[in-house]
Amino acid sequence: MPNVKLVNFKGDVLGEEQVADVVFAAPVHVPAMHQVVVAHLANSRVGTANTKDRSDVRGGGKKPYRQKHTGRARQGSLTSPLHVGGGVAHGPHPRDYSQKVNKKVRRLALRSALTLKVKDSRMLLLENPVLEAPRTKSVVEFLRQVGAERKPLFVIHETNVNLYKSAGAVPGAKVMHVDSINVYDILHHQHLIVTPEAVRKIEEVFGR
Numbered sequence: 395m396p397n398v399k400l401v402n403f404k405g406d407v408l409g410e411e412q413v414a415d416v417v418f419a420a421p422v423h424v425p426a427m428h429q430v431v432v433a434h435l436a437n438s439r440v441g442t443a444n445t446k447d448r449s450d451v452r453g454g455g456k457k458p459y460r461q462k463h464t465g466r467a468r469q470g471s472l473t474s475p476l477h478v479g480g481g482v483a484h485g486p487h488p489r490d491y492s493q494k495v496n497k498k499v500r501r502l503a504l505r506s507a508l509t510l511k512v513k514d515s516r517m518l519l520l521e522n523p524v525l526e527a528p529r530t531k532s533v534v535e536f537l538r539q540v541g542a543e544r545k546p547l548f549v550i551h552e553t554n555v556n557l558y559k560s561a562g563a564v565p566g567a568k569v570m571h572v573d574s575i576n577v578y579d580i581l582h583h584q585h586l587i588v589t590p591e592a593v594r595k596i597e598e599v600f601g602r
Contacts, residue, residue, distance in 0.1 A: 395419070396512050400519040400590070403532070405539025411519055411590065414597045418512045420505040427577055430503040433493040434578040445485030448473040454480075500577070501600055507580040508596070517586040518542065519593065523550065528559035537564070540587075547583035549575055551591035572596060 396419050397410040413419075448454070454473030461468055469476070475483040511517040518540055525532060537543045545566035548557065553571070561567040568583065572592040580586060588596075 398512060398517055398519050398593075400521060401540055402521050403523050403525075403536055405536050408521060411593075413512070413593060414601050416601045417505050417597050418508050418517075420502075420509045422506045422509055423502050424506070426499050426503040427506050427581065430495055430500055430577045431581065433495045434576060436491045436493045439491040441489050441491050443486040444488055445482040447483070447485065448475060448481030451479070451481045503577045504575070504580070504600055507577045508586075511580065511586045516542075516584060517588065519590050520548070520587050521590060523548070523554060523557055523589065525554075525556035525560055528556045530560050530563040533557070533560045533564055533567070537567075542585035542587060545582070545584040547579055547586050549586065549588040549592045551589050551595060 395412040395415050398413050398418075400408045400411050402408055448471070451473040454471040456472075458469045458472055459466070472480060474480045508517075534543075537546055546561075546564075546568075548561060548567070548569040549572050550557065550569065551572050554569070558569050561569045566583070568579065570579065572588075572595045575596065
């Protein structure tokens, strides 16, 4: 079983804790992670872009000029995409970009992403991240002490309003509840900082 460093909010190393092999030392499946990340980004798209084609543009009933003997190309309507103010040719219309990913593939991808963080020594366990009041300076100092200044992701097991507010002003930092954990955020952030209780929840859900 792999060992992960355990620290407190002052940045002091309290020791190491073992994490489950089935989740944090699983085979890394790159195609599964790619599929899940692509689906995550696709599902984030609103899909409300819309343009008017030539049949949607108001007016255009009158022929701009006669068919022959003008020396110009023949035209039948001002709503043509060839005219300024006319319709758009092959423009976007509202659509659903969402992609379906099987549950087994999502679980495989999440275990792979967590395994990569452990292998690269970019995962820490944070004991009792309690702040008496929102204070960004405390979070910045903690990240400096543990060497995780660049794009850290905090995964917590319970709502922590002060931590949300404190980390919100740190560039690249994000705080999320363990129930919202996903492959994209794990891979997108450089460092993963998880509470021991959140680790147990991950092992319970994804270790089966």
